Amino acid sequence: MPAYDRSRTEPDRPEAIVVGAGLAGLACARRLAEAGRRVVVLEAGDGVGGRVRSDRVDGFTLDRGFQVALTSYPELAAQLDLEALELRRFDPGALVFTGRRCWRVGDPLRRPGDALASALAPIGTPADKARLALLLLRLRRTDPRTLLRQPDRTTAAAIEALGFTSLLTERFLRPLFGGIQLDPALTTSSRMFSVILRALATGYGAVPAAGMGAIPAQLATALPAGTVRLGCRVLAVEPGAARTAGGDRLEARYVVVATDGPVAAGLLGLPPVASRPATSVWFAAAAPPAAGRRIVLDGTGAGPAHNVAVLSNVAPEYAPSGHTLVVAACPGAARPDVAPDVQAQLRRWWGPAVDGWRHLRTDVVDHAQPGSSPPFSPRRPVALGEGLFVCGDHRDTPSIQGALFSGRRCADAVLAALAASA
Ligand SMILES: Cc1cc2nc3c(=O)[nH]c(=O)nc-3n(C[C@H](O)[C@H](O)[C@H](O)COP(=O)(O)OP(=O)(O)OC[C@H]3O[C@@H](n4cnc5c(N)ncnc54)[C@H](O)[C@@H]3O)c2cc1C
Known part of the structure; x- marks a missing residue:
């Protein structure tokens, strides 16, 4: 049993109850605990991490849905010991499958060696590539907070207004951003499009050597023993108390709801939160189907996978020695039966070896x-009044960064309330 759950001894009556041990709840609880406040975290699941968890399956490490942390997320460095996470980085850029072969595409400003390959790749016109390079240059120089305040529209409308052709959109931007934002229709906020493109241009996608679940595990380990109660589903909250499925009524001056958006909306009577689904399919292969550590994009639009990673090329620890781990992401779709279709798709990319x-x-x-449709406003209020608080990726940006930031921001609001009432 991990240390944070080792002791079942009750702390003195907590000053704050946090409902949910995802990244937001853990970040919030840790900040409160570090400020010397008594906090208890009630988690419905059998482990911490929420949407960021990893499992061992036949010697492979499988995350619960393919995802990556972007090293340019400011909250990673602010809240985590990155060295201890042993981040394994993707190479910037991508391989794009266009129907016949995979083409290498990269940002020549970061990797001059990619210039020629990118110029030759049939993923857009020369004008598209020049426009993209200029856009990356501009985004690099712009503070993300400014980008989150710019006029908002859908990502598709922003791409069109930027003058990109449908060739670049379909072969590169849609599979890339559809994959990252779990929205192949590109209906999400152009503010998020700019922020993510900037994050890609200034950092790397990365996974911890031990799996994405190492991120919440590190946050949880920093909590005093007994802080997190697993298997504890909260059915209702009210000012000063939370009621659990086990029939307990726990009291604390402040209650923070750090569940996902739909559950938080139900518990707190907030407006509904839209959901974007995702399906990830994991395969063991005898050998890597492609070399290198780049994400592979479906530039044909045929799907069902929009992007694919040979994850053991990036993080060899994810697979037993001599084995290969491939993950295919089908963003925006909830399809439990999609594996045969994905395998047939990847056979078209990499040949009959995929059958094995x-x-x-x-x-x-x-x-x-x-969901983050325009007009999208990050930094939604976390203090709801009467001692009730809310945090999670639905209060800030829909990402690991947003969840961590939201948890920290919410803890600061609770600390301010505690200080004001002292
Ligand atoms: C497949 C997939 C791919 C993704 N890709 C990326 C990516 O590449 N990059 C990126 O930045 N982000 C990505 N994300 C998003 C990112 O994982 C989330 O934004 C983030 O983890 C949300 O954290 P959270 O703490 O806000 O919510 P959650 O992780 O949902 O945590 C909420 C917690 O509350 C618990 N809970 C729920 N109801 C109750 C209850 N009634 N009582 C007690 N506990 C309860 C849950 O069990 C959970 O542990 C992806 C997510 C998925 C699933």
Whole structure:
């Protein structure tokens, strides 16, 4: 049993109850605990991490849905010991499958060696590529907070207004952003499009050597023993108390709801939160189908997978020695039966060797990210009055960064309330 759950001894009556041990709840609880406040975390699941968890399956590490942390997320460095996480980085850029072969595409400003390959790749006109380079240059120089305040519209409308052709959109931008924002229709906020493109241009996608679940595990380990109570589903909250499915009524001056958006909306009577689903299919292969550590994009639009990673090329620890782990992401879809279609698709990319791949698992997450349609406003209020607080990716940006930031911001609001009432 991990240390944070080792002791079942009750702390003195907590000053704050946090409902949910995802990244937001853990970040919030840790900040409160570090400020010397008594806090208890009630988690419905059998482990911490929420949407960021990892499992061992036949010697492979499988995250519960393919996802990556972007090293340019400011909250990663602010809240985590990155060295201890042993981040394994993707190479910037991508391989794009266009129907015949995979083309290498990269940002020549970061990797001059990619310039020629990118110029030759049939993923857009020369004008598209020049426009993209200029956009990346501009975004690099702009503070993300400014980008989150710019006029908002859908990502598709912003791409069109930027003058990109449908060739670049369909072969590159849609599979890339549809994959990251779990929204192949590109209906999400152009503010998020700019922020993510900037994050990609200034950092790297990365996974911890031990799996994405190492991120919440590190946050939880920093909590005093006994802080997190697993298997404890909260059915109702009210000012000063939370009622659990086990029939307990726990009291505390402040209650923070750190569940996903739809559950938080139900518990707190907030407006409904839209859901973007995602399906990830994991395969064991005898050998890597592609070399290198780049994400592979479906530039044909045929799907069902929009992007694919040979994850053991990036993080060899994810697979037993001599084995290969491939994950295919079907963003925006909840399809438990999609594995055969994905395997048929990847056979078209990489040939008959794909027939020998072993399907390890399919993860379907109905609420993978909250919707962020325009007009999208990050930094939604976390203090709801009467001692009730809320945090999670639905209060800030729909991402690991947003969840961590939201938890920290919410803890600061609770600390301010505690200080004001002292
Ligand atoms: C497949 C997939 C791909 C993704 N890709 C990326 C990516 O590449 N990059 C990125 O930045 N982000 C990505 N995300 C989004 C990111 O994982 C989330 O934004 C983030 O983890 C949300 O954290 P959270 O703490 O707000 O919510 P959650 O992780 O949902 O945590 C909420 C917690 O509350 C618990 N809970 C719920 N109801 C109750 C209850 N009634 N009582 C007690 N506990 C309860 C849950 O069990 C859970 O542990 C992806 C997500 C998925 C699923």
